[in-house]
Amino acid sequence: MTDEMMEEEGGVIKKFLYVNRRPPYGTIYAWESLEVVLIGAAFDQDVSLLFVDDGVFDLKKGQDTSGIDMKNFSPTYRALEMYDVEKIFVCKESLEARGLTADDLIIDCEVLEPAEVTDLMEGQDVIFNF
Amino acid sequence: MKFAIQVNEGPYQHQASDTAYQFAKAALAKGHEIMRVFFYHDGVNNGTRLTTPPQDDRHVVNRWAQLAEQHSLDLVVCVAAAQRRGLVDEGEAKRNGKDATNIAPQFRISGLGQLVEAGIQSDRLVVFGD
Numbered sequence: 090m091t092d093e094m095m096e097e098e099g100g101v102i103k104k105f106l107y108v109n110r111r112p113p114y115g116t117i118y119a120w121e122s123l124e125v126v127l128i129g130a131a132f133d134q135d136v137s138l139l140f141v142d143d144g145v146f147d148l149k150k151g152q153d154t155s156g157i158d159m160k161n162f163s164p165t166y167r168a169l170e171m172y173d174v175e176k177i178f179v180c181k182e183s184l185e186a187r188g189l190t191a192d193d194l195i196i197d198c199e200v201l202e203p204a205e206v207t208d209l210m211e212g213q214d215v216i217f218n219f
Numbered sequence: 220m221k222f223a224i225q226v227n228e229g230p231y232q233h234q235a236s237d238t239a240y241q242f243a244k245a246a247l248a249k250g251h252e253i254m255r256v257f258f259y260h261d262g263v264n265n266g267t268r269l270t271t272p273p274q275d276d277r278h279v280v281n282r283w284a285q286l287a288e289q290h291s292l293d294l295v296v297c298v299a300a301a302q303r304r305g306l307v308d309e310g311e312a313k314r315n316g317k318d319a320t321n322i323a324p325q326f327r328i329s330g331l332g333q334l335v336e337a338g339i340q341s342d343r344l345v346v347f348g349d
Contacts, residue, residue: 103339117303121260124299128331132339215338217225218346 103214104135109144110219114159119147122219123165130172137176138169139209140198144219145183148194166196180206221252223337227348229261230279231272236265239347240282247290255293255337256283258326260348263306266296268323280323287325294326295333 107126111118126138140148147163154161169177179198184190191200201209210216224243228235243253258265270280287294296306302315308322322328338344 101339105335105338117260121300125259125331125334129335131332132335134335134339215344217338217344218348 102133102135104137104212105129106137106139106210106213106216108210108216108218109138109140109147110142112143112146113152113163114154114157118219119144120162122217123162125217125219126169126174127165127172130174136174137178137209137213138174139178139180139201139206141180141183141206143183143187145179145187145189145194148179148196148198149189150193150195163195169196178206178209220246221254221340221342222246223254223341223344224256225334225337225344225346225348226256226258226262226265227260227346229264230270232261233348235347235349236262236279236283237277239345240279240286242345242347243286243292247286253290253292254341255295255333256287257334257337258294258296259300259331259334261300261304262348263296263301263304266294266301266323266326267306267321269321270323284323284325292325296322296326296328297334298328298330301328 107122109119109122113119129136148166152161152163177196177198178201181200182203191198224239226236226239230236243256246253265280265283267280272278283294286292306322307317307320308328309320311328312320
């Protein structure tokens, strides 16, 4: 636990980071990660999301899954704001390696340099890896 | 120390459940507390009582159940992940009109909130998977 961990009525507030490393449809990890985030939002913790490696594809605009008979869940990321999940980070190196920029993403994200990704992780109490 | 454990992969296919089990056993032997083991993604398949491995192999499911019985462990299978993968207890069978149940003894099906709560209440949440 970090020193900044706060106590509030009813309990502790921890810093939770959800790390999304995988692309959206080849495996279920990205979708089931989002399900944890949405359920977890009810716990009023200090939540951040990070997209790295092929996980940056989760946020790609204009996903069309009609040819693969899978549900396109990318619009659900737009709902995060309503759940007060507003700290959303993307690794710049991962974007660049895949020919993407922040403009290609379905929601507004803060783009982080690799060193900033490290700092983000170091400041967390709990890291979920998906 | 108060640990929580998350298992993200199914039995036999992947090492995650074995390693998590060995970790739990070692931690308990050292006097640590395991406040919950949460099975997510294909990890829910660690909780089916229909598992029948060859007799000369370890029984991953029964092994968890025995450890839980000895140490009063809370083995929780994620309900959303379980529904997708056909893991059913009595309540779920009734709710969804299924003609059978397959949850193993000592396991219970519950929500993702139990995972987030484990992250909040434990000193360390240890994740096993890729």
